Amino acid sequence: MLELGEKFEELMKVMKRLRGPKGCDWDKVQTHESLKPYIIEEAYELVDSIDEKDIKKIKEELGDILLQVVFHSTIAEENNEFFTIEVIDELINKLVRRHPHVFGDEKGYSYARWEEIKAKENGEKNFSRIGRLNKALPALSLARRIQENAAAVGFDWVEVKDVLDKVKEEVDELNEAKTQPEVEEEFGDLLFALVNLARFLKIDPEVSLRKANEKFIERFNQMEKAIEKDGKEFEALNLEELDKYWELVKKEEKR
Template sequence: MGKIIVAGLGPGGIDHLPTGTYRILKDKPKLYLRTAKHPITEDFIKEKIQFESFDYLYEQCETFEEVYQSIVEVLLEKAEREKEIVYGVPGHPMVAEKTVEMLLNNKNSSITVEILPAVSCLEAVYAALKIDPTHGLTVVDCLELIDRKIDPSLPLLCVQLYNRRIASDVKLRLIEDYPEEHVIKVVHNAGIAGKERIDKIPLYELDRLRDIDHLTSLYVPALDDDHSSKNLNTSFEGLVEILARLRGPDGCPWDKQQTHESLKRYLIEETYEVIEAIEENDVNKLKEELGDLLLQIVFHARVAEEQGKFNIFEVIEEIKEKLIRRHPHVFGNQVVKDASEVNINWEKIKRKEKRDGPFLDVPRSLPALLRAEKIQKKAAEVGFDWPDIKGVWDKIDEELGELKSAVSMGSFEQQVSELGDLLFSVVNLSRFLKIDPEEALSRTINKFIKRFNYVEKRLKEEGKKPEGTSLEKMDELWDESKKKI
């Protein structure tokens, strides 16, 4: 059994240190500090409080993550050996202290962690800036800013700027949401008497400051309404906000009239336009069409949000959870051999999630070829399938014979039924051949269009039109086109 007492050291000198914490530090033979680069260490020396810092790890390790992991490993080892140790961190242990978070999440049940609170760097910065965070404020560690969503309508406080390299990364991230000339405040040595200073500079100058260190924080005032509207196009949230405005009281009459039903056709159209851009291998067109498709998804989510059903962020959260749930070989401990095994597991998990629904639960609105293929795959999963491709060929011959018979002697309804049976059998053949029937038919259609366009072009060169040309002549040009296309 071992114990780690994590003591907050406050933002400045020993005057910020709680009395109880001071007594514990005086009683202990040694104190372990995340860093000795803190104003209080001068007081520790005067008070003869022995300490050992982990600053050497900042020199040895390549990343902050490696530094923090190494510190935690050393602390756990020392706690096991010494039974009880004290670990001092700047400010409050629960504010922007990754090592404390890692200690609390440690799975070693033999080590307990006790937290001794203190004034954090935040209180000192609030006092320096003379701001009340309850009026609205986003607080983030500079090292975690890159992956964070930012709401420019709220003030932003970034703590632990550390150095100019991090300042450069922070600047580049902020420029995605703020104008380069937006005036920011850089707070140095908050809470330290005689050293506290605030620089007001435009955002683009942030990484040009030379005295950035571990006691530097950054305050970014909120954008006014004018700037916010100009900045709407810089993020996904901006797109969501644009839709909200278009559907709002002062929005667009057409957008406000749309419903899930009225938008269906546009969703289908945009999907096919994306597919067309992919088939044409046109990257710029694909980028544009993906944007149009994304708009439809956000549009539908906005309509649902207005009805009190769900919003776009719930949509995103649900698909995130589904992807994690259906990829246990990535986010869990399951082992798979190849992509086919992934597909099998995916369908098993999907069936378990929808165990109350019918087995052949395939959307009726899918294109007929795609729906047929999906139904056949599902039936094959439970063994309802031909043992080999010979049975498929025989079935096609059988259905072709029945279609010929229906055409000769049957009713129109019989002909429709038998043609459907034949098409269904051909889709089954494509499945055995591992060919996408939709893709195969689409290629043939495109090929036919290109060849017919060739015939039309050749006729035009001769001053003719298709409607006034004999079938023999068009067949001749068609054969010619087959050699070229």
């Protein structure tokens, strides 16, 4: 069996052949820009496999993410931007540098210290304890990260009851909003509070919402089938009639 290093070299050779003159027509024309959607897609597929606790699928999806790393690194080498070994070196150095309590003489982990080190790496004299946030994240994931970072330095609710009270407060403020800008602002505050609640309940709001989306689609499809089975036209039914079918589908799920 090949060692890890040899296996990685084999993977790089496969990628370079795919990009070579006699390689794959699709692989040869890809760029950093064209591959952006795929790395996002692969990340979500890995999250799904983790949620499903499917070890075989987790292994496969990790491979797909590694493919993206190798793909981008190969493109960079072709463009004389950087070499793959530089990616690995930078990661190793970063891990050692950001863990002085493991690789140095400092005692204990501190999130604030982590952010201080990151700020110094980027030549910043000042740093925020809430961290340098990736604003390209989906809004729900970004809200969760903001709250986690604030909690890491002690700015957090104490009990889940406090968060529930905050959710109720935001619902009341949304009801009291008069103008469209006020409605938008209060709705955002409500969503932010719900993300906080999800965090206290140990739920990933992004994953939870995606599951709710999937459940709605499945129920809607079942409702359509039930209507068709009864020989009726969906468009001919009013909202009250449609709601009865919706409730029927929900009851069938519990059986």
